[in-house]
Amino acid sequence: MEQHGTRPAQYGPRRSRAALPPQGRGGAAAGRPVGRPAGGGPARAATRPPGTAAGQEVGARRTMPNPRLTGLGSGLFCAAVMVVLGYLDALLLGASLTVYGVLFVPVCLLTAVWVRRGDLLTAPVVVPIAFAVGLVPVAERGDGGLGGRLMGIVTALATEAGWLYGGTLVAGSTVIVRRIRLVRRRRAAARNRPPG
Numbered sequence: 001m002e003q004h005g006t007r008p009a010q011y012g013p014r015r016s017r018a019a020l021p022p023q024g025r026g027g028a029a030a031g032r033p034v035g036r037p038a039g040g041g042p043a044r045a046a047t048r049p050p051g052t053a054a055g056q057e058v059g060a061r062r063t064m065p066n067p068r069l070t071g072l073g074s075g076l077f078c079a080a081v082m083v084v085l086g087y088l089d090a091l092l093l094g095a096s097l098t099v100y101g102v103l104f105v106p107v108c109l110l111t112a113v114w115v116r117r118g119d120l121l122t123a124p125v126v127v128p129i130a131f132a133v134g135l136v137p138v139a140e141r142g143d144g145g146l147g148g149r150l151m152g153i154v155t156a157l158a159t160e161a162g163w164l165y166g167g168t169l170v171a172g173s174t175v176i177v178r179r180i181r182l183v184r185r186r187r188a189a190a191r192n193r194p195p196g
Contacts, residue, residue, distance in 0.1 A: 069116050071122035074114035074115040078126055080109050082134025090137045097156055100138050101163025104131055108167035120179055124172040131164050132157060 069077055086104045093099050107130070112123040132153065139152035157164065 018128075021138070030042045068116040069111075069114050069119075070116060071119035074111050074119065074123055074127035075129065077114070078107055078111045078130035079133045081146070082130045083137070086134040086137040095138045095140075097138060097160050098163075100134070104134075104167045105170055106165055108171040109174060112171040113176070115175075119184055120175045120182075123175050124168055125170045127168055128164060131167065 019097075029096050082104065085107070086100060089096055089100050089103070104127075108123075108127045111127055115123045135156045136149070139149065139156045141148050141152055
């Protein structure tokens with residue numbers, strides 16, 4: 001008996017050689033359009049590289065602090081900063097009221113810039129209160145009692161009224177400018193809104 005050159009029988013079920021989708025061709029050969037994710041959702045937009053102008057603007061926005069304080073938050077912020085500055089002034093500079101007044105003006109500006117739009121009118125109200133609260137460590141103590149401390153605060157308020165009014169004016173003018181810009185934006189948005 002002659003045996004022809006046949007392959008030996010393999011044990012187990014024979015695997016079918018079904019055509020598999022090509023691996024290197026992308027999603028088009030797998031039944032999906034190119035550029036679409038497997039879930040069928042829209043393709044993601046290409047992100048801009050960080051070297052472009054838009055990328056630099058986003059990076060600048062992330063580095064600059066831009067908190068939005070409520071009316072109460074702006075009052076607490078301003079009062080806390082003025083108390084800390086008052087203690088530092090008393091500790092390092094011998095309770096100089098002029099230095100305290102000079103430091104009060106930028107704190108007023110920050111308070112007016114960081115208060116949120118709905119609470120703009122609170123900034124000019126809270127800054128004079130914060131000025132008076134921050135005077136506690138700076139004011140002269142007099143005889144050391146509560147009456148002497150109150151007299152020292154009243155005297156400091158009278159002698160440093162220029163800084164008090166100046167800081168309040170800075171906060172008020174900043175709030176007015178922000179309010180005008182807000183009203184203009186709302187009017188422009190109302191004009192550009194399609195009718196109906």
